[in-house]
Every structure is written in structure tokens, then in C-alpha cells.
Amino acid sequence: MRAALVDRDGVLRNKASAETRPRDGFDVATRRFVELLRQASRGVPPGGIAAVGVSSAGPMDTTTGVYYNPPNLHGWDRKTMKPEIAASLRLTTVMGHDARVAAIAEARWGVARGMKNVIYVTVSTGIGGGILVDGRPVNGVQGLAGEMGHIVVDPGGTACNGGCRGCLEVIASGGGVANTARRRIAAGEKTRILELSGGDPERIVGRTVFEAAALGDAMALDLVERAIAALGIVLGGLLNTFAPEILIVGGSVGIEGLRPYWDRLDAAIRSRSLLRYHEKAPLAIAALGDDVGLMGAAAIAFDAAET
Ligand SMILES: [Zn+2]
Incomplete structure (x- = not known):
């Protein structure tokens, strides 16, 4: 707090x-x-x-x-x-x-300063977001809008804490990639993720997976690729739906973890959105830290x- x-x-x-x-x-x-x-x-x-x-x-x-x-x-x-x-x-x-x-702060003081149509997605332990349309935040019933982390991208996938199977959060959040790594290690797969977590699977966090990916670890790279592909589907869909002026990615995993893969992420989003929509909405890193x-x-x- x-x-x-x-x-x-x-x-x-x-x-x-x-x-x-x-x-x-x-x-x-x-x-x-x-x-x-x-x-x-x-x-x-x-x-x-x-x-x-x-x-x-x-x-x-x-x-x-x-x-x-x-x-x-x-x-x-x-x-x-x-x-x-x-x-x-x-x-x-x-x-x-x-x-x-x-999203409101980035539009007032940050990377989206002065913009009225903004999509902000935070990729951290979980995934959520904020959407501004015509200068106003989308609140939804009781202010509950913005849970794009629970858009399902793999209908047969694992269930998240909220009970939806194969949602974005399960595949692309820090918590999600860590859980998947633990499951694959338990199934006998070899990876440097385990050594980076001191041999204790319980200590694996999202950052551990991205560290292993930076070392060229095959399983970690596969998890990162899957995360990028899932983000591409959801963020591309959001571009098509809301036609924003900017698409901002924030959160610890979004900023530090995905930064080395920024071009890949951009390409994944472009491949899942209509030309006019992604041309008008540059992919940006959150500025306010x-x-x-x-x-x-x-x-x-x-x-x-x-x-
Ligand atoms: Zn979910």
C-alpha cells in the first residue's frame, strides 16, 4: 500500500x-x-x-x-x-x-498525454487493463470492466483462479508462465528455470522464466512465445473493437519481461488486427512507472x- x-x-x-x-x-x-x-x-x-x-x-x-x-x-x-x-x-x-x-494517469501525464482513446494493459502477476473511449473510462456495471486477462484464447487450456479455462492470464501473466513452468517441470521436462530458482519449483516466478529465456532455455522461450501469441490475439482484438490512438503495455512482466521481445509482440498484435487499426495505434511502454x-x-x- x-x-x-x-x-x-x-x-x-x-x-x-x-x-x-x-x-x-x-x-x-x-x-x-x-x-x-x-x-x-x-x-x-x-x-x-x-x-x-x-x-x-x-x-x-x-x-x-x-x-x-x-x-x-x-x-x-x-x-x-x-x-x-x-x-x-x-x-x-x-x-x-x-x-x-x-490508463487515466497515462492519458493525463504519461505516454498517452492528450489522447482520448487509449487501451492500457498491465501484464504483471495477473493481467488487467483500462480503456478510455472518447476521453472517458469504460467502467461497466459496478465499475467491473477491464478484465481482459480473462478473455479465453485456448478453450482447452488450464483454468485460472477465476475458473475460466485457457484465458490470457493463465498463458501470459507472470503467475501464469510460472505455473506452467512448474507443471512442465513436474512432468519431467528439463529446463534452466529450475536451477535459476535454486532447485525449488515453488520459488519460480514470472521473472525466472524470462531470465531463463534470455539464456536461450528452450522451455522458457516456448513459454514466452506462447505468451506473446496469446497477447497478440487479445490486444489485436481490442484494437479492432475500440480503435484506440495508442496501445500501452505496463506492469512488471510487460515492461521488463517483454521488452526484449517488443518487435515480436508488435508483429503478433499486427497479425491479429485489421490494418487501419494497428497503423493508427502504436504499441507503447507505460511511462509513469x-x-x-x-x-x-x-x-x-x-x-x-x-x-
Ligand atoms: Zn481467467
């Missing part, structure tokens, strides 16, 4: 952070988060803060802040921090889906304060 004071130019001050530790329970996490917000707002005179914006992983109803079976936040189902934050800080509080607010969530949360807070 991170917090910061953000001004209207997107400049961050008073950064504070703490571990989320979802296992400590929701109430402890909420108190810890409110304390972070207090640290971030120190030194500001009364009335000097427009609003509180929160960026969070989901699925979450962004109107109420209520989580619905969030896969990486065990025990947070049906709970919300929003009332506690608003009451403790006596400020308008708005909740945002992490990938959607990242680790601060994208803080900046996006600030963007929706300023918007809320103005309405």
Missing part, C-alpha cells in the same frame, strides 16, 4: 508505504491505510486537499469500494474501505480499479472534487 500527496501537475510529495499483508485481516489493513493517508497529508493546511483517490486491485465495485472475491486479497470479499477512509479524513473519497486509473497508481488515483480524485 502506498500513499502520496499529489498536486494538479501530477507531482508527488510525502510518499509513504506499508505492506498490505491481507492475512492480517481487513480491519487492520484499513487502519494501516488510513494512517498512510494521514502521513501523506502532513503539512497541508485544513481545506488544502481536494479529495482522496484510491487505486486498488479488484474485482471491486468502484462506486462502493466493495470487493468481490479478489484473488490476491484473501478475506476481503464483500468488504470496503471507502466509508472508513471518508469518515477518518473527512474528505470526498473515490475508488478506482488499478488498471483503469493507470511505479507511480502510475498514485497518479491515477489523484486524477480521479481531482475529477471527483470538480463535480
Whole structure:
């Protein structure tokens, strides 16, 4: 969990952070988060803060802040921090889906500055995204839109945490490639991924697979190729559907893992989209780095304060 004071130019001050530790329970996490917000707002005179914006992983109803079976936040189902934050800080509080607010931040201050039609996909432990159409974020019912990680690309494939078989997340996320590597190792396949994880399959993460691929390991390269092919299908389909001005890839796996394969990824997307659509939407790396969530949360807070 991170917090910061953000001004209207997107400049961050008073950064504070703490571990989320979802296992400590929701109430402890909420108190810890409110304390972070207090640290971030120190030194500001009364009335000097427009609003509180929160960026969070989901699925979450962004109107109420209520989580619905969030896969990486065990025990947070049906709970919300929003009332506690608003009451403790006596400020308008708005909740945002992490990938959607990242898209908003990139369009306001980052690589998509000034653009109105933006697709942002974050490839990290999981895969999600945010879409801006005609300058407005696509929220969907209860703010649930943007789970392009669960578009199925291999109908016979393995099921994800959410229960869909062969979705993009299973094939191309950091968690997905790590799980597939573990399964193939258990089936007897030889790979340097195992030695890079100290011989313990449980320590394999997405980064381990990309490290092995950089060393020319055949299995790792195969996993990366499959990830790129799956991303090409989904991102190409999104280009055809939304006709954006830019297609942004963010997230740790997206930025660091896929960077060496950027031309391959670009070609995979082009092969799965119509000519006019990919010509108009360059593939770009997210520009705002680790601060994208803080900046996006600030963007929706300023918007809320103005309405
Ligand atoms: Zn899925």
C-alpha cells in the first residue's frame, strides 16, 4: 500500500508505504491505510486537499469500494474501505480499479498525454487493463470492466483462479508462465528455470522464466512465445473493437519481461488486427512507472472534487 500527496501537475510529495499483508485481516489493513493517508497529508493546511483517490486491485465495485472475491486479497470479499477512509479524513473519497486509473494517469501525464482513446494493459502477476473511449473510462456495471486477462484464447487450456479455462492470464501473466513452468517441470521436462530458482519449483516466478529465456532455455522461450501469441490475439482484438490512438503495455512482466521481445509482440498484435487499426495505434511502454497508481488515483480524485 502506498500513499502520496499529489498536486494538479501530477507531482508527488510525502510518499509513504506499508505492506498490505491481507492475512492480517481487513480491519487492520484499513487502519494501516488510513494512517498512510494521514502521513501523506502532513503539512497541508485544513481545506488544502481536494479529495482522496484510491487505486486498488479488484474485482471491486468502484462506486462502493466493495470487493468481490479478489484473488490476491484473501478475506476481503464483500468488504470496503471507502466509508472508513471518508469518515477518518473527512474528505470526498473515490475508488478506482488499478488498471483503469493507470490508463487515466497515462492519458493525463504519461505516454498517452492528450489522447482520448487509449487501451492500457498491465501484464504483471495477473493481467488487467483500462480503456478510455472518447476521453472517458469504460467502467461497466459496478465499475467491473477491464478484465481482459480473462478473455479465453485456448478453450482447452488450464483454468485460472477465476475458473475460466485457457484465458490470457493463465498463458501470459507472470503467475501464469510460472505455473506452467512448474507443471512442465513436474512432468519431467528439463529446463534452466529450475536451477535459476535454486532447485525449488515453488520459488519460480514470472521473472525466472524470462531470465531463463534470455539464456536461450528452450522451455522458457516456448513459454514466452506462447505468451506473446496469446497477447497478440487479445490486444489485436481490442484494437479492432475500440480503435484506440495508442496501445500501452505496463506492469512488471510487460515492461521488463517483454521488452526484449517488443518487435515480436508488435508483429503478433499486427497479425491479429485489421490494418487501419494497428497503423493508427502504436504499441507503447507505460511511462509513469511505479507511480502510475498514485497518479491515477489523484486524477480521479481531482475529477471527483470538480463535480
Ligand atoms: Zn481467467
